[in-house]
Amino acid sequence: MAELSLKQAVKKYGNVQVVHGVDLEVEDGDFCVFVGPSGCGKSTLLRMIAGLEETSDGRMTIGGRDVTHMDPAKRGVSMVFQTYALYPHMTVRENMSFGLKIGKTPKAEIAKKVDEAARILKLTDYMDRKPKALSGGQRQRVAIGRAIVRQPDVFLFDEPLSNLDAELRVEMRVEIAKLHKQLGATMIYVTHDQVEAMTMADKIVVLRDGRIEQAGSPAKLYDDPDNLFVAGFIGSPRMNFFDATVMSTDNGQTMVSVPRLGDAPLPVQVTQALVRGQQVKVGLRPEHFAADGAMQASLDIDVIENLGGVSYAYSSFEGEAHPVIVELRGAARPSKGGRLTVSFDPSAALVFDDDSGVRIR
Ligand SMILES: Nc1ncnc2c1ncn2[C@@H]1O[C@H](COP(=O)(O)OP(=O)(O)OP(=O)(O)O)[C@@H](O)[C@H]1O
Ligand SMILES: [Mg+2]
Known part of the structure; x- marks a missing residue:
């Protein structure tokens, strides 16, 4: 050996x-x-x-x-x-x-x-x-x-x-x-x-x-x-990536705006210095939506796959390469009109440089 x-x-x-x-x-x-x-x-x-x-x-x-x-x-x-x-x-x-x-x-x-x-x-x-x-x-x-x-x-x-x-x-x-x-x-x-x-x-x-x-x-x-x-590449279904803009970096707390997930700025956990207005990508895995999180988002749902224990809700948006995939516990149904409110914990979000794709930690 x-x-x-x-x-x-x-x-x-x-x-x-x-x-x-x-x-x-x-x-x-x-x-x-x-x-x-x-x-x-x-x-x-x-x-x-x-x-x-x-x-x-x-x-x-x-x-x-x-x-x-x-x-x-x-x-x-x-x-x-x-x-x-x-x-x-x-x-x-x-x-x-x-x-x-x-x-x-x-x-x-x-x-x-x-x-x-x-x-x-x-x-x-x-x-x-x-x-x-x-x-x-x-x-x-x-x-x-x-x-x-x-x-x-x-x-x-x-x-x-x-x-x-x-x-x-x-x-x-x-x-x-x-x-x-x-x-x-x-x-x-x-x-x-x-x-x-x-x-x-x-x-x-x-x-x-x-x-x-x-x-x-x-x-x-x-x-x-x-x-x-x-x-x-690692993880299935894959991680969701969202376009985001840095809103503020006061007192060491970086806040980003993620239009796809609503109007509220999200606090993300990074120690690297970012500048206001900087474009980044924010990553959240489907299961990051499954837990009861501090934030909520309302998504248009195309389809829900019910696998028994968990379900995956797919939300596509014109111009996006991949649908947003959200894991749900048990069987879930969108409301009339196909919207679904999901919660997530922004502290689980990963942040990436928009140009290079390198992780910002
Ligand atoms: N004899 C060869 N001459 C020129 N290019 C080659 C030759 N053999 C392989 N390549 C190229 O080398 C690259 C790597 O090929 P390789 O077979 O290692 O890929 P792989 O990761 O195993 O892909 P797959 O998952 O499809 O098996 C490819 O772009 C392929 O076209
Ligand atoms: Mg091969």
């Missing part, structure tokens, strides 16, 4: 740079999740760590060893792909043994490692079947088994669950989390899925356009995002 360190890692394809000097530390035994929009460089970064893509510039170490230009087979990493990439003509046992066989591991040792991996992954009863006689989840477990038998220092997963249906995804998510606990291995996991990222990660790395926007624990990124992008 080992820690992983990237220093100013760069990837260029010809003249096109797609990873721009990434610095990252992943501790030994951590479960680290890469998230970000399509094309942001998640797979590229993972493949650079695996050695499947050459690192154009910068440095990479695994367990203190410089692996930047090392042969993939010598790095002590195993990768599990979205498409399981099993050999169709081989049985489960042969698929799981193949890599070790190529590496000339003694037969008895291969059998022992494969049996142990099969036990962990509950594949013992399927060892003589071919992949086509397995379910998607079972196939994915074989692919993971193939990685386990190599006893890597670092496991790399590229969206391993995205071909599975919703129920199986949840099941496999729990299985992988258990496996991580059991093996204590360092794991790096790429996903599009909010919930996977929030529930599985010790550390989430949010990427955009080949750069890290923020890295930290799920709670840190959720509660204390560094910028608009991370605030908007």
Whole structure:
């Protein structure tokens, strides 16, 4: 097992740079999740760590060893792909043994490692079947088994669950989390899925356009995002952002006006100095409306989704990119005319610079 360190890692394809000097530390035994929009460089970064893509510039170490230009087979990493990439003509046992066989591991040792991996992954009863006689989840477990038998220092997963249906995804998510606990291995996991990222990660790395926007624990990124992008990306339904103007900053108390939420100025908790008239963005998560808050707002509601325990009310406004989403406890109904009065606590609001999107704390 080992820690992983990237220093100013760069990837260029010809003249096109797609990873721009990434610095990252992943501790030994951590479960680290890469998230970000399509094309942001998640797979590229993972493949650079695996050695499947050459690192154009910068440095990479695994367990203190410089692996930047090392042969993939010598790095002590195993990768599990979205498409399981099993050999169709081989049985489960042969698929799981193949890599070790190529590496000339003694037969008895291969059998022992494969049996142990099969036990962990509950594949013992399927060892003589071919992949086509397995379910998607079972196939994915074989692919993971193939990685386990190599006893890597670092496991790399590229969206391993995205071909599975919703129920199986949840099941496999729990299985992988258990496996991580059991093996204590360092794991790096790429996903599009909010919930996977929030529930599985010790550390989430949010990427955009080949750069890290923020890295930290799920709670840190959720509660204390560094910028608009991370605030908007982490959390589902997403955070609401409102245009706002700084009204006053007397006695260290910053008051902002948020027209979308009514006429009353809102006190926000920032210690950085702002100036009167400054344009900012104010962020409030849907659940910040659910509690009994000090302030009230009246919103035009288009639709209410009732999920049983909670409901989400959607309020759209011409010219706004996203509807305002408000969480409500239990079933709620707007009044006649479609208006709904919601309360919220302005001290929960996050404030961002209007131009740069950087958080104002
Ligand atoms: N061989 C290549 N030549 C040129 N550009 C490439 C090449 N491979 C990938 N890219 C570019 O690198 C960027 C990052 O791609 P990457 O596959 O890492 O994205 P991703 O975050 O994994 O996206 P997705 O979520 O869609 O899988 C993209 O803009 C992509 O077009
Ligand atoms: Mg990808």
